[in-house]
Amino acid sequence: MTERTPSPARTRRPYRLLSRRSWPEARFLADVLRTETVGGGLLLLGAVIALIWANSPWRSAYAALGTWVPFPGGHGLHLDLDLNAWAADGLLAIFFFVVGLELKREFVAGDLRDPRRATLPVVAAMGGMVVPALCYVAVILTTGGAGLRGWAIPTATDIAFALAVLAVASSHLPQGLRAFLLTLAVVDDLFAIIIIAVFYTADFHPLPLLGALLPIAAFALLVQRRRTWWWALLPLAGLAWALVHASGxxxxxxxxxxxxAVPVLPSRTGRPGLAERLEHRWRPISAGLAVPVFAFFAAGVSLVDVDLAGVLTDPLVLAVVAGLVLGKTVGVFGSTFLLARFTRAELDEEITWADLFGLALLAGIGFTVSLLIGELAFGAGSAADERVKAAVLLGSLIAAVLASVVLVRRNRVYRRISERESRDSDGDGVPDVYQEEAA
Incomplete structure (x- = not known):
């Protein structure tokens, strides 16, 4: 009897999840992660200083600093904001500008342009948004607490904080896992932007928003023509910011x-795209200044004369912690597992499900955007906002500790993979593993 030849569909190799990126992508990723790791350290420093100051005998000075208005006469241009508002509305605009650059680059030239590669981080981010929100709502409803408006608080992942935890834990995650974590955070930020714009817009005024389209269009016209005149772009960006702020x-x-609005693709001369160059220029400002300063003003939770037992059993606190620690882990890990199950994809041969579980725990570190959504949901400085701050800090700390415990156990394996991924025997600047794959 003639033996039947297997069909191509049966002999096709299964798609590998969390595999290594190409060398150009890996090099760009390394630069991004290096900057974000340093920024994460500064973020932690800002948060610790705020916590110490807010609980010291000089806590009134900390509160007074946040409510100081540097431009009291700027009401017409919406500049009469206190420092707390400038940190949340002003400095974080720089952070989200970098997020916008990163998102466009990922969709145009990065992993998200490939539907197969985009599927995993998109599905994981959706799971990591829906399940934490459901956990939050479930806790609020079952405990009879108030605060359903804060359902989106545990849906965000703070990549800088997460990378700082990896640095402290000395974890040498393989490149595939780091790339997944970064792309997950990018898609996560996209969902956070949509949530903020749709669900946390109050007192909407359409005319200023329509007016903002003019400076944004002028900005887009200049950058599309590669006109990077700072004296034109910065005023246009500032005017667009003021008009969007005025719109609600x-x-x-x-x-x-x-x-x-910034173009991504390289120029005809072969220079990197403008988005990559602007991201390289503005990411250090975002990670090293904007986010740490926001953390300094947002994380100052005063525990003086506070009933800690009451805080830890507060429904709002329990809902946020459950969403970050349990919801994020189940959402990210569960959605990835189901994706692999139904598409018959497999994890990269060097990565295990335990590694992904540790990464899902790490995704429960929700700091910057979580604190921002808490302020938008309940009002900056309100009693509920103070409880949200305590909950975000507690939930992020628990997620960081649990993730470190899981990931450090495999650190010896990670270190061996990292050494192999960086080995360059011929000294040509390209690690051997990428040349072997190309061959």
Whole structure:
């Protein structure tokens, strides 16, 4: 009897999840992660200083600093904001501008342009958004607590904080896992932007928003023509920010729209795309200044004369912690597992499900955007906002500790993979593993 030849469909190799990126992508990723790791350290420093100051005998000075208005006469241009508002509305616009650049680059030239590669981070981010929100709502409803408006608080992942935890834990995650974590955070930020714009816009005024389209269009025209005149672009960006702020839409959305306007593809001369160059220029400002300063003003939770037992059993606190620690882990890990199950994809041969579980725990670190959504949901400085701050800090700390415990156990394996991924025997600047794959 003639033996039947297997069909191509049966002999096709299964698609590998969390595999290594190409060398150009890996090099760009390394630069991004290096900057974000340093920024994460500064973020932690800002948060620790705020916590210490807010609980010291000089806590009144900390509170007074946050409510100081540097431009009291700027009401017409919406500049009469206190420092707390400038940190949340102004500095975070820089953070979201970089997010906009990163999103466009990923969709045009990065992994998200490939439907197969985009599927995993998109599905994981959706799971990591829906399940935490459901956990939050379930806890609020079952405990009879108030605060359903804060359902989106545990849906965000703070990539800088997560990378700082990896640095402290000395974890040498393989490149595939780091790339997944970064792309997951990018898609996560996209969902956060949509949530903020749709669900947390109060007192909407359409005319200023329509007016903002003019400076945004002028900004887009200049950058599309590769005209990077700072004396023109910065005033246009500032005007767009002021008009979006006046419209009632959170002003950080202006940063995202401006980031989307920047071209990604390389120029005819072979120079990197403008989005990559601007991201390289503005990411250190975002990670090293904007986010740490926001953390300094947002994380100052005073525990003086506070009933800690009452805080830890508060329904709002329990809902946020459950969403970050349980919801994020189940959402990210569960959605990835189901994707692999139904598409018959397999994890990369060097990665195990335990590694992905540790990464899902790490995704429960929700700091910057979680604190921002808490302020938008309940009002900056309100009693509920103070409980949200305590909950985000507690939930992020628990997620960081649990993730470190899981990931450090495999650190010896990670270190061996990292050494192999960086080995360059011929000294040509390209690690051997990428040349072997190309061959």
């Amino acid at each position: 839409v959170h002003a950080t959305v202006a940063g995202v729209l401006l980031g989307f």
